[in-house]
Amino acid sequence: MSEVESEADEVAESDEAVEPDEAAEAGRDEIWIEKYRPERLDEVAGHEDITERLSRYVERDDLPNLLFSGPAGVGKTTSAVAIAKELYGDDWESNFLELNASDQRGIDVVRDRIKNFARSSFGGYNYRIIFLDEADSLTSDAQSALRRTMEQFSSNTRFILSCNYSSKIIDPIQSRCATFRFGPISDEGVTEQILKVAEQEGIETTEDGVEALVYAADGDMRKAINALQAAAVMGEVVDEEAVFTITSTARPEEIEEMVTHAIEGDFSKSRSILDDLLTNKGMAGGDIIDQLHRSVWEFDLSDEATVRLMDRVGEVDYRITEGANERVQLEALLASLSLEQN
Numbered sequence: 001m002s003e004v005e006s007e008a009d010e011v012a013e014s015d016e017a018v019e020p021d022e023a024a025e026a027g028r029d030e031i032w033i034e035k036y037r038p039e040r041l042d043e044v045a046g047h048e049d050i051t052e053r054l055s056r057y058v059e060r061d062d063l064p065n066l067l068f069s070g071p072a073g074v075g076k077t078t079s080a081v082a083i084a085k086e087l088y089g090d091d092w093e094s095n096f097l098e099l100n101a102s103d104q105r106g107i108d109v110v111r112d113r114i115k116n117f118a119r120s121s122f123g124g125y126n127y128r129i130i131f132l133d134e135a136d137s138l139t140s141d142a143q144s145a146l147r148r149t150m151e152q153f154s155s156n157t158r159f160i161l162s163c164n165y166s167s168k169i170i171d172p173i174q175s176r177c178a179t180f181r182f183g184p185i186s187d188e189g190v191t192e193q194i195l196k197v198a199e200q201e202g203i204e205t206t207e208d209g210v211e212a213l214v215y216a217a218d219g220d221m222r223k224a225i226n227a228l229q230a231a232a233v234m235g236e237v238v239d240e241e242a243v244f245t246i247t248s249t250a251r252p253e254e255i256e257e258m259v260t261h262a263i264e265g266d267f268s269k270s271r272s273i274l275d276d277l278l279t280n281k282g283m284a285g286g287d288i289i290d291q292l293h294r295s296v297w298e299f300d301l302s303d304e305a306t307v308r309l310m311d312r313v314g315e316v317d318y319r320i321t322e323g324a325n326e327r328v329q330l331e332a333l334l335a336s337l338s339l340e341q342n
């Protein structure tokens with residue numbers, strides 16, 4: 001039993017009335033992304049076109065194999081679980097198996113679990129659901145084996161595969177699935193959910209705090225809610241300062257200032273901002289590149305400078321992904337911008 005649960009039991013057993021403050025404290029120990037995970041398809045924010053189509057399968061009780069693709073934290077797992085809850089009601093847990101394809105123990109363990117689940121007795125339902133997360137982490141050979149398993153159990157099992165990139169899924173699997181692309185959640189969608197959670201938790205947020213949460217999350221709802229919860233622990237009010245600190249995100253103005261100094265030929269000022277971001281703010285080089293990439297079009301730069309910067313950003317991003325030293329790469333980027341001016 002977790003500490004939270006045992007504490008909650010002790011409180012329930014004691015004769016003394018629970019003070020509202022204590023109840024709120026206990027509530028804050030819960031993980032908000034789980035507490036506010038939508039239960040039903042129509043509660044999933046920002047993907048109405050997808051959830052309406054999924055609801056039709058549920059209404060007809062006729063589910064094809066599904067492939068959900070998209071970035072992290074946008075509702076792929078949530079939608080799969082919501083389908084199971086709507087199809088099976090209280091029995092959903094015994095008819096839904098969640099597996100991770102990148103299971104350390106290997107694909108054979110995953111396949112055995114699929115077989116055991118698909119072969120065990122059914123409680124009056126025509127089919128059960130297997131949700132396989134990170135399906136794109138499987139090699140082509142493992143995916144071919146998975147395809148055979150999908151065929152073997154096609155009469156009584158439906159697969160929902162989740163991945164970041166559907167292009168990494170072999171064609172024979174893609175052609176057996178209806179594909180749904182979950183994009184990043186819109187700023188409005190994230191804002192709405194943040195405000196809802198904050199209100200229910202009695203958390204005060206400032207307008208710039210919510211804007212900072214939306215900016216830092218960049219369409220990832222899990223990141224937005226986690227950041228709200230972490231910032232709420234830090235102080236009374238969730239404001240911009242708290243959010244940027246907690247998420248190790250640079251303010252857009254800092255990134256712009258760093259680039260502008262470099263373009264104006266002042267390498268040392270530009271480098272000292274970079275140093276502050278990497279050393280004092282603890283940012284990862286890859287995250288600075290991501291922020292640069294997102295903000296480039298909002299900087300006050302000529303078209304030519306923007307294109308040059310974009311070109312460099314692409315190159316540095318590739319090198320960092322390949323394992324090059326982040327600081328060296330970022331300093332080189334700023335240095336090359338400065339050199340062009342001098």
Ligand SMILES: Nc1ncnc2c1ncn2[C@@H]1O[C@H](COP(=O)(O)OP(=O)(O)OP(=O)(O)O)[C@@H](O)[C@H]1O
Binds near residue numbers: 047071075133
């Ligand atoms: N569209 C959404 N509407 C409301 N809440 C959401 C949405 N997407 C994500 N969330 C919140 O974020 C949490 C994580 O979402 P989920 O597990 O569905 O992400 P995912 O897309 O499956 O990501 P991953 O690929 O990393 O597994 C949920 O528990 C929920 O609180």
